[in-house]
Amino acid sequence: MISGVESETKSTMSMGNIIRRARLLLLMSVFGSIVGCMVKSQNIEQVTPDIRINQIGYLQHAKKQAAIVEPTSNNFSLINSSNEPVFEGVLLETKYWNKSGEKVAIADFSAFNESGTYRIQCGETISHFFEISHTPYLELVKSASKSYYYNRASTSLDPSHSGIYHRGYAHPDTLVYVHASAASSSRPAGTVISTPYGWYDAGDYNKYVVNSGIATYTLISAYQHNSGLFDSLTWNLPESDNQVPDLLDEIMWNVRWMESMQDPEDGGVYHKTTSASFENFVSPSEATGERYVVAKGTAATLDFAAVLAKSSVLFRATHPAYAAQLLEKAEKAWRWASVNSRVPFENPNVAMAGHPAISTGGYGDLDFRDEFFWASTELYLATGRDIYMEGITIDDFQIFRVPSWASVETLGLISLSSARMGVSEKLNKQSSDQLMVIADRLTNDWRTAPYKITLDEFTWGSNSEILNQGMVLINAYRLFGNREFYEAALSGLDYVLGRNATGYCFVTGEGSLSPQKVHHRPSASDGVEAPVPGMLVGGPNPRNVNDDCGRQAYMMSHPARCYLDEECSYSTNEVAINWNAPLVYMSSTLQATYLHDFKL
Numbered sequence: 269m270i271s272g273v274e275s276e277t278k279s280t281m282s283m284g285n286i287i288r289r290a291r292l293l294l295l296m297s298v299f300g301s302i303v304g305c306m307v308k309s310q311n312i313e314q315v316t317p318d319i320r321i322n323q324i325g326y327l328q329h330a331k332k333q334a335a336i337v338e339p340t341s342n343n344f345s346l347i348n349s350s351n352e353p354v355f356e357g358v359l360l361e362t363k364y365w366n367k368s369g370e371k372v373a374i375a376d377f378s379a380f381n382e383s384g385t386y387r388i389q390c391g392e393t394i395s396h397f398f399e400i401s402h403t404p405y406l407e408l409v410k411s412a413s414k415s416y417y418y419n420r421a422s423t424s425l426d427p428s429h430s431g432i433y434h435r436g437y438a439h440p441d442t443l444v445y446v447h448a449s450a451a452s453s454s455r456p457a458g459t460v461i462s463t464p465y466g467w468y469d470a471g472d473y474n475k476y477v478v479n480s481g482i483a484t485y486t487l488i489s490a491y492q493h494n495s496g497l498f499d500s501l502t503w504n505l506p507e508s509d510n511q512v513p514d515l516l517d518e519i520m521w522n523v524r525w526m527e528s529m530q531d532p533e534d535g536g537v538y539h540k541t542t543s544a545s546f547e548n549f550v551s552p553s554e555a556t557g558e559r560y561v562v563a564k565g566t567a568a569t570l571d572f573a574a575v576l577a578k579s580s581v582l583f584r585a586t587h588p589a590y591a592a593q594l595l596e597k598a599e600k601a602w603r604w605a606s607v608n609s610r611v612p613f614e615n616p617n618v619a620m621a622g623h624p625a626i627s628t629g630g631y632g633d634l635d636f637r638d639e640f641f642w643a644s645t646e647l648y649l650a651t652g653r654d655i656y657m658e659g660i661t662i663d664d665f666q667i668f669r670v671p672s673w674a675s676v677e678t679l680g681l682i683s684l685s686s687a688r689m690g691v692s693e694k695l696n697k698q699s700s701d702q703l704m705v706i707a708d709r710l711t712n713d714w715r716t717a718p719y720k721i722t723l724d725e726f727t728w729g730s731n732s733e734i735l736n737q738g739m740v741l742i743n744a745y746r747l748f749g750n751r752e753f754y755e756a757a758l759s760g761l762d763y764v765l766g767r768n769a770t771g772y773c774f775v776t777g778e779g780s781l782s783p784q785k786v787h788h789r790p791s792a793s794d795g796v797e798a799p800v801p802g803m804l805v806g807g808p809n810p811r812n813v814n815d816d817c818g819r820q821a822y823m824m825s826h827p828a829r830c831y832l833d834e835e836c837s838y839s840t841n842e843v844a845i846n847w848n849a850p851l852v853y854m855s856s857t858l859q860a861t862y863l864h865d866f867k868l
């Protein structure tokens with residue numbers, strides 16, 4: 269048994285894994301000597317990546333499933349850390365998944381609910397170790413949340429809060445030019461403004477309002493839906509001693525930046541703070557290209573309005589004066605958007621008035637109905653003013669979509685359906701029913717899928733898609749109490765943590781096989797082999813691989829396996845704030861809901 273563990277090379281193991289593994293070996297040797305006389309499992313040949321497990325672990329009294337690829341036996345067993353079988357099961361029907369080109373069978377061990385460290389054996393193969401406990405996701409909640417600290421702009425990271433990931437001061441963003449595309453009479457092209465703080469968007473060093481919108485909303489919701497959990501957690505931030513929960517400190521860091529993106533004169537919001545083009549793979553403090561705010565747009569302005577309105581509700585009780593300012597800014601943004609209701613964003617791709625062309629991320633969108641709906645709901649919930657109700661017409665949407673940066677109407681739906689006060693019974697019911705429609709559809713897909721997951725299409729950031737599906741499902745569970753909604757949501761977490769067609773746990777520093785060469789400039793330039801921990805990579809995405817590592821590098825014929833752990837692979841191996849946010853949301857909500865509803 270131990271030889272299987274040792275066969276894994278150190279170079280594929282992150283620091284966290286090494287420490288965890290060392291602890292486990294110690295535990296096993298102590299435990300092993302006590303129960304050494306018990307019967308041992310026989311014929312275990314090889315640790316296989318083909319038993320796809322949630323590599324972090326499972327909740328003791330919830331659904332527990334692994335996926336076994338091309339199983340060589342119809343039976344499986346659960347083996348404890350003393351190498352004894354503790355549970356035997358029969359695999360569910362083997363199904364072929366055309367998205368991965370694999371035959372897969374589910375091993376369901378939900379009936380086994382004793383805490384401990386286990387592996388799954390099938391035929392002569394065995395999986396890596398995983399945990400079964402009441403709290404397998406607590407550490408994940410913290411590391412996924414802390415990733416935002418590591419991506420902060422306008423700061424240094426000192427070793428006492430960042431350990432080996434410390435870095436020098438970078439991106440003050442106090443000298444930012446109003447780009448010609450954003451010029452107005454009170455702020456002509458070249459005006460210097462200050463837009464400090466915020467998080468780097470992803471593997472790049474730019475800050476985009478649209479993407480900050482959904483990311484910040486999702487973190488705020490994580491807090492609002494699980495405040496008890498977050499009030500008890502801390503992850504060593506510089507602000508950890510200030511009596512404010514760490515997640516709220518982190519959210520404030522970004523909201524401060526968002527505030528600075530509004531033109532105080534007219535209320536319009538610039539699309540992004542950016543360098544003219546993507547910087548090289550250098551450390552933050554070496555990425556010193558001039559910074560600009562670029563063109564105002566309807567999507568950025570409405571997303572800003574939604575997030576600031578929601579933040580004002582969040583901070584109303586503890587920071588009333590600040591909350592009032594946020595609401596004023598949100599309403600002012602709304603007024604700008606009401607007049608400028610169709611201003612799309614597009615990169616200014618030619619030099620203008622002595623300013624360079626801009627080629628960084630687009631986050632462009634042409635349809636603003638969803639942004640209007642979202643902003644109206646948040647403004648209505650924050651103010652109670654009927655004028656915002658006029659924009660709330662649930663019937664306008666034929667279909668509410670799983671949220672993404674470009675599709676935000678369902679964020680409003682979640683806010684409306686979870687509001688305890690200030691929403692009419694009719695609106696509350698209408699919005700809950702719409703969530704139920706999406707949840708039913710996802711649950712149907714989940715029931716029949718070979719991997720028992722809700723994802724079947726792989727677009728850029730597919731890992732966030734399955735987690736955003738989960739966010740809808742868990743909210744439907746919160747409203748209707750249908751246990752299958754919880755289980756389908758949980759399968760999304762299982763998926764990103766390893767029960768998927770690549771065998772990767774897609775969160776850096778977690779699990780037995782996790783991404784090492786992420787497309788993340790700070791990780792690439794810090795001289796530390798392991799990437800910054802707690803980051804979710806984009807995941808399989810067959811559509812956009814052309815320009816990065818070349819098509820031939822990918823398994824193009826199998827979308828669900830079209831993933832590459834290489835630095836060049838921004839189409840599959842980048843990280844982003846809007847992808848990590850649903851990881852924070854899901855890990856915290858699934859964990860807290862479990863402790864509240866299922867723990868016996």
Ligand code: 9MR
Pocket residue numbers: 470471472546628629836838842
């Ligand atoms: O590093 C950039 C990444 O953050 C973006 O998501 C991606 C797509 O817009 O672009 C990356 O930058 C690449 C650029 O588009 C083309 N030249 C190589 C750059 C770094 O790999």
Ligand code: 9MR
Pocket residue numbers: 469470471472628629630631728729838842843844
């Ligand atoms: O997540 C974005 C994806 O939906 C788009 O298809 C893609 C190309 O425009 O851009 C992605 O966002 C990137 C952004 O433009 C720049 N920072 C990195 C983001 C993640 O790759």
